[in-house]
Amino acid sequence: MDLLFSNDRRGEYPPSWYAATATPLPPFAPLKGETRADICVVGGGYTGLSAALHLAEAGFDVVLAEAQRVGFGASGRNGGQLGSGQRVEQDALERLMGDPEAAKLWTLAEEAKALVRDLIKRHGIDCDLKPGVAHFGFTAAEMDELHHYADHLNTRYGYDRIEKLDRATGQALCPSPAYAGGTLDMGAGHLHPLNYALGLARAAQGSGVRIHEATQVRRIDEGRPAVLHTDQGRITADHVILACNGYLGGLSRKVAARVMPINNFIAATEPLGDAAAKVLTRDVAVADTKFVVNYFRLSADGRLLFGGGESYGYRFPADIAAKVRKPMTGIFPHLQDVRIDYAWGGTLAITIRRMPFLARLAPNMLSASGYSGHGVGTATHAGKLMALAIQGEAEGFDTLSRVPTPAFPGGPALRNPLLVLAMSWYALRDRLGI
Numbered sequence: 088m089d090l091l092f093s094n095d096r097r098g099e100y101p102p103s104w105y106a107a108t109a110t111p112l113p114p115f116a117p118l119k120g121e122t123r124a125d126i127c128v129v130g131g132g133y134t135g136l137s138a139a140l141h142l143a144e145a146g147f148d149v150v151l152a153e154a155q156r157v158g159f160g161a162s163g164r165n166g167g168q169l170g171s172g173q174r175v176e177q178d179a180l181e182r183l184m185g186d187p188e189a190a191k192l193w194t195l196a197e198e199a200k201a202l203v204r205d206l207i208k209r210h211g212i213d214c215d216l217k218p219g220v221a222h223f224g225f226t227a228a229e230m231d232e233l234h235h236y237a238d239h240l241n242t243r244y245g246y247d248r249i250e251k252l253d254r255a256t257g258q259a260l261c262p263s264p265a266y267a268g269g270t271l272d273m274g275a276g277h278l279h280p281l282n283y284a285l286g287l288a289r290a291a292q293g294s295g296v297r298i299h300e301a302t303q304v305r306r307i308d309e310g311r312p313a314v315l316h317t318d319q320g321r322i323t324a325d326h327v328i329l330a331c332n333g334y335l336g337g338l339s340r341k342v343a344a345r346v347m348p349i350n351n352f353i354a355a356t357e358p359l360g361d362a363a364a365k366v367l368t369r370d371v372a373v374a375d376t377k378f379v380v381n382y383f384r385l386s387a388d389g390r391l392l393f394g395g396g397e398s399y400g401y402r403f404p405a406d407i408a409a410k411v412r413k414p415m416t417g418i419f420p421h422l423q424d425v426r427i428d429y430a431w432g433g434t435l436a437i438t439i440r441r442m443p444f445l446a447r448l449a450p451n452m453l454s455a456s457g458y459s460g461h462g463v464g465t466a467t468h469a470g471k472l473m474a475l476a477i478q479g480e481a482e483g484f485d486t487l488s489r490v491p492t493p494a495f496p497g498g499p500a501l502r503n504p505l506l507v508l509a510m511s512w513y514a515l516r517d518r519l520g521i
Contacts, residue, residue, distance in 0.1 A: 090348055090434050091154050091303065091334050094403045098301055100156060103164050103431040104355035104386060105281040110213065112285045114156065115292075117301040118320040124150040124297070126477065127315055127324035129304045129338070131155075132162035133462060134455050135330030136287035137206075137470025143294035145478060150322055151296055152315065154303035158284030160334055161462060164433040166353065166382045166394045168220055168372045169203055169276040171246070172196045174441045174461035178239055183440075184490065191486045193244050198483075199468035200274070203283075206467070212286025215387055219371030220275035223257060223266040229376045230254075230268035237270050248274030261367055263418050266375070277372035277384055280463065287467075307338060309449050328473050329454035332466070333436040339454060344494040345444050346436045346457040350403060353394040354411035355386065355429040356422065363389050366419060380460070381414050391415070391422070403432040435460060438492050443469060445488040453477070453484070457492070 098114070100106040126142055128135045131153030139151045153159070173180065173196050180189040207216055224230045230253070240246040250271045252260065257268040292298055307327065308314040315322040329339060333348035359366065363385055367373070372384035381395040395414035404410050408430035416423050438444050438457040443465055445455045453476060455469035469487070476484040 089336060090401055091336070093401060094432060094434070095155070095159075098156060100159060100281070101164055101431040101433070102429065103281075103353070104390065104392065104429040105164060105279060107429065108279070108387075109281045109285060112157070112288060115153075115298040115300040118150075118152065118299040118317055118322065120319075121321045121323070122150060122297070124148050124322060124324045126150070126326045126328065127152065127313070127322045128328045128330055129315070130330035130332065130334070131157035131288065131298065131300070132160050132330060132332060133284060133287065133466035134332065134470045135328065136284065136291050137467045138328050138330060138473045139296040139298075139470075140287060140291040140294055141471045141474035142477065143291060143296045145474065149296045150324065151291070151298045152302040152304050152317060152322065153298065153300045154334065156300050157288040157298065158281050161332060161433050161435040162284045162466070163281035164353070164431055165280050165435070165462065166372070166392070167277045167280045167384070167463065168374065168382060169200055169216075169278060169463045170220055170461055171200065171248075171272050171275045172240075174443075174459045174465070176236060177244065178236070188486070188489065190244070192490070195468065195483055195486060196464070199464035200276070202471060203464050203467050206287065206290070207278075207283070210286060210290040212283060212290070214279040214282040214286060216276055216278040217370050218273050218276045219271060219369065220277060221252070221260060221269055221271045221371055221373045222375070223261065223263075223269035223373060224376045225265060225267060227267050233268075233270045233376075246274065248272055260369055260371070261373060262365055264420070265418050271371065278463070279387075283463075304338065307452075309452065311451055313449075313451060325451060326477050327452040329448070329452065330456070330470065332456040332458065332462075333434040335456065339448055341446065341448060342444065342454050342456060345438055345492045347438075347495055348401065348434045348436050350401065350432050350434055351394060351460070352396045352403075352407050352411050352430070352432045353392060354408055354415065354427045356391045356393070357426040357428050358389040359385075359391060359425070360389060363391070365421060366391050375418075381418055383415075383418075390428070391419075391425075401434075407432055435462070439495060440490070440492060442490045442492065443487060444492045445469060445472070445484055447488070
């Protein structure tokens with residue numbers, strides 16, 4: 088199954104609130120015939136756009152091939168949260184990698200947030216970047232764990248941007264009966280993800296990147312130079328960057344064994360007006376402690392943008408709104424009858440350890456993917472790290488590539504059935520409150 092086209096129309100963004108409110112970008116012409124470049128970037132999401140932009144700014148001739156539209160995939164339809172740290176908590180990384188490597192990973196994550204803010208400011212990207220991401224637990228024990236983790240970040244890394252919320256202060260921020268308390272990280276943020284992606288594309292084009300949409304890379308002949316075959320043309324390049332995430336297809340078996348596409352879903356309610364204060368009293372984003380995480384925020388026009396609901400299989404459900412309404416009303420029962428104006432799905436990619444997979448697939452081919460729902464900052468930064476690695480500055484890239492990334496059991500053929508079993512178990516734990 089080709090995930091590029093199995094759930095979406097060719098050349099069209101999904102009917103999301105993001106697409107409805109984005110500043111449109113005219114289509115880029117597909118590649119026809121042959122072309123030559125210093126570097127070919129495959130994929131027009133945050134990773135690819137960032138890599139292409141940074142390489143072009145360094146003086147390289149860059150071609151970017153995107154099978155659909157720039158920002159079409161997870162980059163243009165995610166929850167918009169710019170989180171602190173890596174996808175995995177620092178104390179877990181300390182146990183896995185040791186304190187020195189974990190400290191490097193924390194520094195890279197802080198650089199990722201700073202990079203997003205810098206790109207938005209430097210290129211004038213209008214994407215409603217706002218500070219604040221809250222994390223909520225369902226029990227007093229989960230609240231305590233969040234508080235202890237905030238203390239750990241403060242003590243070990245000097246990170247003092249997190250406010251601890253008890254039940255009363257948590258309810259004052261998010262008046263949901265489901266939550267016992269949590270934390271508020273004002274060093275994190277949230278934004279309009281599609282407008283951010285389109286802003287990166289404008290910046291890349293302005294820096295000289297040759298962007299081709301509707302240009303699917305079907306095969307790569309490795310070598311020096313490499314040759315990339317598309318439906319209507321061919322690209323010869325000294326270096327290749329794979330930035331495909333959940334839409335890799337068959338371009339690399341090594342990556343496919345370790346990075347698996349999954350689907351997630353978001354709904355946008357009707358504008359809530361004064362009732363928005365019964366959801367959030369401040370303009371921050373929220374994620375909670377469920378394994379199948381709920382995440383939400385208010386849009387600029389007062390809608391609840393709510394993400395959640397698990398799906399096992401690569402086809403989107405027929406009624407995405409119903410899929411999301413169930414977890415949404417679990418958090419906000421009073422919204423049982425609210426109208427849902429937009430509902431959409433998206434394909435992201437995960438790894439077993441929920442850390443990104445960065446790898447040298449050949450001396451002149453790099454890949455980064457598998458952001459596991461933490462891609463706004465991490466993917467943008469991974470693109471820059473690959474650009475630097477091509478220029479001989481590989482310290483950051485090598486640090487992330489040292490994180491162990493086991494292959495999924497059974498390889499690409501069996502990874503999805505095994506994930507279904509695992510996710511069903513964790514979803515059951517969520518429902519039982521274990």
